[in-house]
Amino acid sequence: MPVEPLSQKEIEERLAELPGWSLDDGRLTRTYRLGSHFAATAMVVHVSQVQEELDHHSDLTLGYNTVSLAVHTHSAGGAVTEKDVELARRVEDLAVGHRAH
DSSP, X not given: OOOOXXXXXXXXXXXXXXXXXXXXXXXXXXXXXXXXXXXXXXXXXXXXXXXXXXXXXOEEEEOSSEEEEEEOBGGXXXXXXXXXXXXXXXXXHHHXXXXXX
């Protein structure tokens, strides 16, 4: 079943429910700050697990004490879809346990 791109209005509505997330160059993006490099690394592992569960992967960047994500759906021509929003929601849920902000 093909994944349909979200309209600009739908993206804005979803972003209103995802504090800290934004639309940047056609992708949903967010950077989290953590207490240490080790904490950021642990969060990357958990984000990777979620991405495998969803079979949907972001560009995931590990910094010294930061984790950044940028996601869109390749099979929808690089548009933002519900798959991207679901990944963002799942990452938001796990970020709390990592004390990421």
